[in-house]
Amino acid sequence: MIRKPLRPLARIFFARSAGENxxxxxxxxxxxxxxxxxxxxxxxxxRRLIMMGGIFIISFGVIGMRMTALAVSAPSxxxxxxxxxQILASRADIIDRNNRVLATxxxxxxxxxxxxHVVNPVTAAxxxxxxxxxxxxxxxxxxxxxxxxxxxxxxxxxxxxKQAVHDIGDPGLxxxxxxxxxxxxxxxxxxxxxxxxxxxxGVHSAETLGIxxxxxxxxxxxxxxxxxxxxxxxxxxxxxxxxxxxxxxxGMRLMNAKAASAxxxxxxxxxxxxxxxxxxxxPNNRPxxxxxxxxxxxxxFNRAVQGVYELGSVFKTFAVAQAMExxxxxxxxxxxxxxxxxxKYPIKDFKNYGPKLTVENVLVKSSNVGTARLSKMIGGExxxxxxxxLGLLAATPIELVEGPTxxxxxPSNWSEISTMTISYGHGISTSPVHLASAYSTxxxxxxxxxxxxxxxxxxxxxxxxxxxxxxxxxxxxxRHVVTEGTASFGEVxxxxxxxxxxxxxxxxxxxxxxxxxxxxxxxxxxPSANPKYVLIVTLDEPEDRAGFEPRRTAGWTAVPVxxxxxxxxxxxxGLAPEIETSGQNGLTLASN
Amino acid sequence: xxxxxxxCLVVTVMALAFWGYTENYTTKNTLDNIxxxxxxxxxxxxxxxxxxxxxxxxxxxGRLLQLVNANFEDLKLLQLTSDHFARLEQIPYPEPNxxxxxxxxxxxxxxxxx
Numbered sequence: 001m002i003r004k005p006l007r008p009l010a011r012i013f014f015a016r017s018a019g020e021n022x023x024x025x026x027x028x029x030x031x032x033x034x035x036x037x038x039x040x041x042x043x044x045x046x047r048r049l050i051m052m053g054g055i056f057i058i059s060f061g062v063i064g065m066r067m068t069a070l071a072v073s074a075p076s077x078x079x080x081x082x083x084x085x086q087i088l089a090s091r092a093d094i095i096d097r098n099n100r101v102l103a104t105x106x107x108x109x110x111x112x113x114x115x116x117h118v119v120n121p122v123t124a125a126x127x128x129x130x131x132x133x134x135x136x137x138x139x140x141x142x143x144x145x146x147x148x149x150x151x152x153x154x155x156x157x158x159x160x161x162k163q164a165v166h167d168i169g170d171p172g173l174x175x176x177x178x179x180x181x182x183x184x185x186x187x188x189x190x191x192x193x194x195x196x197x198x199x200x201x202g203v204h205s206a207e208t209l210g211i212x213x214x215x216x217x218x219x220x221x222x223x224x225x226x227x228x229x230x231x232x233x234x235x236x237x238x239x240x241x242x243x244x245x246x247x248x249x250x251g252m253r254l255m256n257a258k259a260a261s262a263x264x265x266x267x268x269x270x271x272x273x274x275x276x277x278x279x280x281x282x283p284n285n286r287p288x289x290x291x292x293x294x295x296x297x298x299x300x301f302n303r304a305v306q307g308v309y310e311l312g313s314v315f316k317t318f319a320v321a322q323a324m325e326x327x328x329x330x331x332x333x334x335x336x337x338x339x340x341x342x343x344k345y346p347i348k349d350f351k352n353y354g355p356k357l358t359v360e361n362v363l364v365k366s367s368n369v370g371t372a373r374l375s376k377m378i379g380g381e382x383x384x385x386x387x388x389x390l391g392l393l394a395a396t397p398i399e400l401v402e403g404p405t406x407x408x409x410x411p412s413n414w415s416e417i418s419t420m421t422i423s424y425g426h427g428i429s430t431s432p433v434h435l436a437s438a439y440s441t442x443x444x445x446x447x448x449x450x451x452x453x454x455x456x457x458x459x460x461x462x463x464x465x466x467x468x469x470x471x472x473x474x475x476x477x478x479r480h481v482v483t484e485g486t487a488s489f490g491e492v493x494x495x496x497x498x499x500x501x502x503x504x505x506x507x508x509x510x511x512x513x514x515x516x517x518x519x520x521x522x523x524x525x526x527p528s529a530n531p532k533y534v535l536i537v538t539l540d541e542p543e544d545r546a547g548f549e550p551r552r553t554a555g556w557t558a559v560p561v562x563x564x565x566x567x568x569x570x571x572x573x574g575l576a577p578e579i580e581t582s583g584q585n586g587l588t589l590a591s592n
Numbered sequence: 593x594x595x596x597x598x599x600c601l602v603v604t605v606m607a608l609a610f611w612g613y614t615e616n617y618t619t620k621n622t623l624d625n626i627x628x629x630x631x632x633x634x635x636x637x638x639x640x641x642x643x644x645x646x647x648x649x650x651x652x653x654g655r656l657l658q659l660v661n662a663n664f665e666d667l668k669l670l671q672l673t674s675d676h677f678a679r680l681e682q683i684p685y686p687e688p689n690x691x692x693x694x695x696x697x698x699x700x701x702x703x704x705x706x
Binding site for chain 2: 100101104105106107164182184185186188238239243246414492493494495567568570571574577
């Protein structure tokens with residue numbers, strides 16, 4: 001650009017010759033120059049403003065568009081960052097303590113229909129009814145001819161069934177992928193596992209929800225992708241569980257009992273290695289709840305955890321333990337065992353054991369009178385506190401969803417007569433799992449044990465309930481119950497079993513007790529010198545009809561079954577026999 | 593100079609655009625590959641699960657017991673009982689392998705009789 005001079009020579013000369021002031025020309029030019037300059041700045045500023053505005057509009061427009069896109073589009077997983085859990089996206093497995101599978105998933109298919117696309121509803125319905133026996137051809141035909149656009153026909157079908165439905169060849173019958181929970185061992189440990197059901201169902205997937213047992217108690221853990229499909233390891237030992245169930249079932253049939261339950265617990269950790277309640281069920285095909293009759297007869301009812309019963313004389317151990325712990329008696333103190341009356345209630349024994357017995361013999365011979373006298377020495381308040389500390393007055397913390405329903409029942413008014421009857425196991429109802437943990441606490445050296453079905457990796461040492469010395473003395477006393485007392489059938493060669501029997505009359509609906517129906521319990525532990533396992537066996541209404549008259553006491557019913565369980569499971573637990581067995585073991589002594 | 597600079601800038605922008613274009617498609621390809629791999633992993637896992645389930649089903653204690661009973665004559669398997677345990681001292685200690693005697697040494701006189 002050519003810059004215009006402020007004092008153009010030609011115009012100055014003209015102005016001078018015309019006698020005008022030439023400075024005016026300069027002023028005029030200067031003004032013009034300043035005006036042009038202003039105009040240029042103004043234009044530049046305007047351009048910048050427009051540009052800024054444009055940038056703002058574009059940036060906010062982009063942000064707005066992105067926000068709209070995010071708001072209206074369907075969410076999707078980032079492809080590049082898929083973890084193992086996102087790939088698998090299934091319920092975690094459940095395994096036993098030796099990594100054997102207890103519950104897993106398999107892929108099957110669900111069957112649904114688009115009735116508007118079904119070509120021949122009559123044939124389709126008839127053929128579906130042939131494949132699935134529970135489908136009614138007439139009803140199915142009506143459904144397929146109905147106005148609905150979508151029908152669920154089956155939530156999970158097998159590959160064979162899928163092929164058969166495929167062979168019908170109707171375009172209106174469709175399949176969706178389904179993950180089905182599978183319990184490969186069938187009925188085994190059914191009560192522990194519980195079972196699952198389908199929750200929210202879509203065509204492409206369905207939620208699997210736990211409905212009972214550990215499946216429900218650990219539903220959050222099993223479904224949470226955070227844990228990357230890490231399996232849930234239970235404390236159950238599959239082989240032991242299987243052997244125990246087999247023996248218990250045989251024992252239940254042999255003793256003509258209507259039901260049975262058993263709990264095998266590790267005494268130091270409270271880990272439950274096997275838990276069985278008969279009758280049981282198959283979690284793959286969970287039956288419906290009983291709607292009529294006694295709910296306690298329902299196969300779904302877990303007697304070992306939910307069932308609270310008056311367990312009888314097995315409670316005497318606690319009275320003796322507490323009396324010894326308080327220093328009121330020693331094992332050799334003589335106790336008056338003459339029958340007596342408390343108000344209108346007679347306190348008597350199964351048979352007369354003479355005027356006096358040592359504390360040890362009170363336990364060995366199972367004297368109600370002797371235990372009642374001990375409880376009078378202890379006092380009601382003390383007894384209640386002791387039983388509470390043993391965990392016998394609250395539901396067990398076992399990790400089964402049924403756990404909290406097994407709430408012990410005891411009188412709200414802990415009167416003197418209650419104190420006496422509770423000392424020999426009447427007037428208080430607890431579950432076999434309660435009893436197992438209380439016995440573990442008593443014999444493991446005296447520290448509190450809480451029952452668990454999850455494998456423990458670190459040792460758990462609970463608070464001290466009784467002293468080591470009392471615990472050791474009680475082991476010997478309970479061993480004598482087997483060697484010389486009521487549980488003589490409990491002897492298992494090589495495993496020095498110790499324990500206590502309990503036979504409780506079953507309460508009837510009239511508020512009294514049945515004369516001929518009992519609940520027989522054997523609370524045992526082995527090996528007696530250094531206990532490792534506690535086993536509780538309970539038989540409901542057993543009757544040994546082998547003799548002249550039916551025998552119902554635990555010594556004749558629950559004890560032989562318990563002994564057989566120990567004989568079978570102790571070798572499986574890796575326990576070597578303590579004393580030399582007489583049987584031929586196929587080995588010859590080395591000699592030169 | 594200015595033109596050269598502008599020219600360089602244009603070439604750089606074009607080169608970057610080309611690089612961006614190829615990177616975009618490489619990424620998309622990789623993502624597709626990943627999802628295919630994930631799908632394969634998922635399928636492999638489901639196959640593995642079926643195998644594990646089948647193994648667990650075939651090895652369920654009830655079936656093993658039936659098999660043991662059915663094949664008792666051949667296998668003669670018995671339940672593990674307490675007399676199957678033995679103490680360490682009941683097992684004969686293996687004889688040391690001394691090898692053949694190549695150079696016999698006379699330790700007593702043969703012709704000496706009592």
